[in-house]
Amino acid sequence: MKHLEYEINLFIDGELPKENEDELFKHLAECVECRRDISKLLLLKEKSKDFIAHEISQLKRKEPKSNIFYKVSFYTGVAASIIILILLLITKPNISLVSKENAVTDSLYSRNKNQNLQYQKSEQRLVAIKGTDQQLYINYIMNLRTEKITDADLLKLDYRSK
Amino acid sequence: MLKKDKTVTDIFNAYSSDVLNYSLSLLKNYDDAKDAVQEVFIRYINSQNNFKGECSYKTWLLTITRNYCFKILRSRSKNSDRIDENFRGSYNSNIETKITLNEILAKLTNEEYEILYLREFAGHTYQEMSEILGISLDNVKVKLYRIRQRLKKYLM
Numbered sequence: 001m002k003h004l005e006y007e008i009n010l011f012i013d014g015e016l017p018k019e020n021e022d023e024l025f026k027h028l029a030e031c032v033e034c035r036r037d038i039s040k041l042l043l044l045k046e047k048s049k050d051f052i053a054h055e056i057s058q059l060k061r062k063e064p065k066s067n068i069f070y071k072v073s074f075y076t077g078v079a080a081s082i083i084i085l086i087l088l089l090i091t092k093p094n095i096s097l098v099s100k101e102n103a104v105t106d107s108l109y110s111r112n113k114n115q116n117l118q119y120q121k122s123e124q125r126l127v128a129i130k131g132t133d134q135q136l137y138i139n140y141i142m143n144l145r146t147e148k149i150t151d152a153d154l155l156k157l158d159y160r161s162k
Numbered sequence: 163m164l165k166k167d168k169t170v171t172d173i174f175n176a177y178s179s180d181v182l183n184y185s186l187s188l189l190k191n192y193d194d195a196k197d198a199v200q201e202v203f204i205r206y207i208n209s210q211n212n213f214k215g216e217c218s219y220k221t222w223l224l225t226i227t228r229n230y231c232f233k234i235l236r237s238r239s240k241n242s243d244r245i246d247e248n249f250r251g252s253y254n255s256n257i258e259t260k261i262t263l264n265e266i267l268a269k270l271t272n273e274e275y276e277i278l279y280l281r282e283f284a285g286h287t288y289q290e291m292s293e294i295l296g297i298s299l300d301n302v303k304v305k306l307y308r309i310r311q312r313l314k315k316y317l318m
Contacts, residue, residue, distance in 0.1 A: 005311070006307055009306065010303065013306075015287070015297075022227050037314075041314065043281055043313055044310060047263055047267075049265055051263075052267075052275075052283040055187075056187060056283075059186045059195070120288060
């Protein structure tokens with residue numbers, strides 16, 4: 001019996017002319033081998049499609065060359081961050097502990113601490129200031145706080161008067 | 163002018179993935195395939211007036227894609243040691259060894275792989291394949307039939 005392999009190939013792709021379909025169906029009714037052939041070809045179509053789809057998806061997954069720039073930038077940034085962190089950990093800042101009484105929160109006072117400024121005792125200074133324009137500033141400070149005037153306040157006053 | 167630009171955009175949105183996949187199947191390189199997409203649409207824009215409507219936009223684009231990709235493949239083969247640019251690998255069907263279907267598919271020639279891609283993956287009709295490949299309709303039928311007859315033997 002002649003097998004219609006060529007016609008079967010056209011049929012599974014939907015390319016067999018309508019006028020040839022009756023002849024094919026009639027043959028398929030009588031030929032077991034051609035019926036198996038249709039099953040094999042349909043399986044082959046599916047496997048071929050899967051193979052090609054897999055290959056294309058693998059090709060798309062490969063990173064393009066342009067990402068190398070971003071990779072290099074990223075790893076350079078990470079390396080720089082690690083180096084900075086190490087430098088911060090190994091260098092010790094100069095911290096001097098002071099008692100609560102001597103702790104000075106005024107930044108201006110701290111900056112000028114090492115300068116050669118001779119501070120008169122607060123009480124003597126206050127006496128000197130009394131009656132002058134600077135008294136107004138002292139009164140202002142007294143209104144704001146309950147603590148006594150500090151050296152820092154007097155230093156501020158010196159700067160203000162300059 | 164605005165209408166023309168809109169048409170190009172529509173065509174790009176509709177068919178750029180088909181062009182990319184086809185380029186990938188031929189060039190086997192993602193970067194080259196992306197470059198090919200750009201080049202194909204540039205060529206399409208430059209040759210819009212030459213399109214006479216004898217085939218669909220998709221078919222025409224894929225024909226441009228094929229021509230460009232083969233140009234790239236030819237320039238690659240000049241720089242490589244391969245003798246035959248269509249030769250993906252070889253297998254001898256007379257050797258009685260257990261070979262899987264995937265191994266055979268990986269060793270198809272470029273032409274065979276292209277035919278399978280257009281039919282099985284992209285789902286083109288025989289007529290479209292004939293226009294893209296630049297061969298006759300009967301030639302498409304015969305080539306596809308022969309490829310399948312050879313591959314059928316390796317089905318489990």
